[in-house]
Amino acid sequence: MKKTGTTLFDLTERLFHFAADGFFARSPQPKPGEAALRRCRIVSHRGEHDNVALFENTLAAFDRARDHGVWGIECDIRWTKDLVPVVFHDADLQR
Numbered sequence: 001m002k003k004t005g006t007t008l009f010d011l012t013e014r015l016f017h018f019a020a021d022g023f024f025a026r027s028p029q030p031k032p033g034e035a036a037l038r039r040c041r042i043v044s045h046r047g048e049h050d051n052v053a054l055f056e057n058t059l060a061a062f063d064r065a066r067d068h069g070v071w072g073i074e075c076d077i078r079w080t081k082d083l084v085p086v087v088f089h090d091a092d093l094q095r
Contacts, residue, residue, distance in 0.1 A: 006092075010091060010092070013091070041071035041072065042069075042070045042071050042072075043070065043071060043072040043073070043074050044062075044065035044070040044072070044073045044074070045074050045075075046061065046074075046075060046076075046089055047060075047061025047062040047063075047064065047065045047073060047075070048061055048064040048065040048068060048070075049061040049064075056089065057075055057076070057087045057088060057089060062075075075087050075089075076088060076089045078091070
């Protein structure tokens with residue numbers, strides 16, 4: 001029998017992320033000074049993409065981010081059930 005649906009762990013993980021995002025979004029953060037801003041580095045999450053002509057987490061999106069001068073690229077690696085690593089942001093394929 002094929003297992004489908006969302007597990008309790010998935011729901012707990014999503015709830016935790018939602019709560020953490022809300023907490024940090026409402027917490028006052030000090031504004032960085034000019035010297036700190038000059039040392040700032042831009043890191044692209046999932047590459048530079050619009051998900052219309054150029055899709056996230058593709059080599060083309062990573063290349064465009066690099067070509068536009070980002071300092072680094074960050075991506076999400078997930079593991080399939082048969083332990084194959086894939087670059088994909090979401091925890092499931094529901095999107």
